[in-house]
Amino acid sequence: MARAITSQNPQPYEAGWATGAKAMDGGMKVGRTGIALFVLVACGWVLAARGPVDRAKLNRDPDAAKLVTSDFANFWRAYDLAAVAASRPDRAAIYKREYLDKGSPGLKDFLDLRINSADALTFAIEHHPKYYASLKSQTPRVAEMEPGIRASLRKLKELYSDAVFPDVYFLIGVMNSGGTTGDSGLLIGFEMNAETPETDMTEMDDWHKAVLGSTEKLPGIVAHELIHYQQVEEHKTLLAASIHEGSADFIGEMISGLSINNHLRAYGDAHEADLWREFSQEMNGNKTSNWLYQGDKSKDRPADLGYFIGYRIAQSYYEHASDKKQAIRDILTVSDFASFLRDSHYGEKFGAKI
Secondary structure, X not given: OOOOOOOOOOOXXXXXXXXXXXXXXXXXXXXXXXXXXXXXXXXXXXXXXXXXXXXXXXXXXXXXXXXXXXXXXXXXXXXXXXXXXXOHHHHXXXXXXXXXXXXXXXXXXXXXXXXXXXXXXXXXXXXXXXXXXXXXXXHHHHHHHHHHHHHHHHHXXXXXXXXXXXXEEEEOOOOOOOEEEEOOEEEEXXXXXXXXXXXXXXXXXXXXXXXXXXXXXXXXXXXXXXXXXXXXXXXOOHHHHHHHHHHHHHHHHHHHOOOOOHHHHHXXXXXXXXXXXXXXXXXXXOOOOOOXXXXXXXXXXXXXXXXXXXXXXXXXXXXXXXXXXXXXXXXXXXXXXXXXXHHHOOHHHHOOOO
């Protein structure tokens, strides 16, 4: 959220929830961010609530997971038709009819979880016209990323024998989520992962400037969401949520070789001791708004630094473990987050007694 799937039907995390967008007169009235942000912090990335799943029936073969791009063709058909439509309601009707209504199971989930409506999609496109136009040259590049994505899936199987591998859907949404999970599988918001050196950033707010990624990072985004898909515990505290997100970054990076939150790492490394002292005062509460899913609300430092702290805790746990494969399993299945923190020895380097 970004989004973990859990067998306990969790609440959504990873999102700086709506920051001022309202449906109005067939369009959208927006606050200073320009659109409701459910963010995927650079990834984001968000918990899709789903019901209990019989994990015994899930796919365990990394090569059997489908990479689904069929929604792109429908989107571009709708985009071309909407370009000559007379009004915004007409354009929204086209996107609904030609794209959303014809969508794959993944797009249906993404509509419910992130897109919200044809009106919201139309609004996003009309407020970032150059950027959405640029996506057309990038969507075919998903096929180029398949070897890296498939290698990540296989690496997880090697490290964690109980891993499950859902289908991966590549979708075009409303610039609020780089990735999440749903009943259908992993849902990748391609428009958040298609920045190029030529991208016109004048259309972007500060949050988008920080979190937009390139197509080359797609294996890392998929890896992050794949790790969320393995996790099964609800998290009720800031500590639990941060470990949940940071673990997806840590193991996702391990299997893909890609870091999707470098902007957090740079700031976190320079301020780690101060961040830990601040975090440790809040970590046992259930308020996440100072650390996670902030969207553009954090002004004096990068949003979502809970990802960084969770990453460092997971990394420390792994580095202190003698059995590395068991450490991976422990990270993916942790339920006692206070004990996990203590066993990570992370706070000790700051003189903390956990």
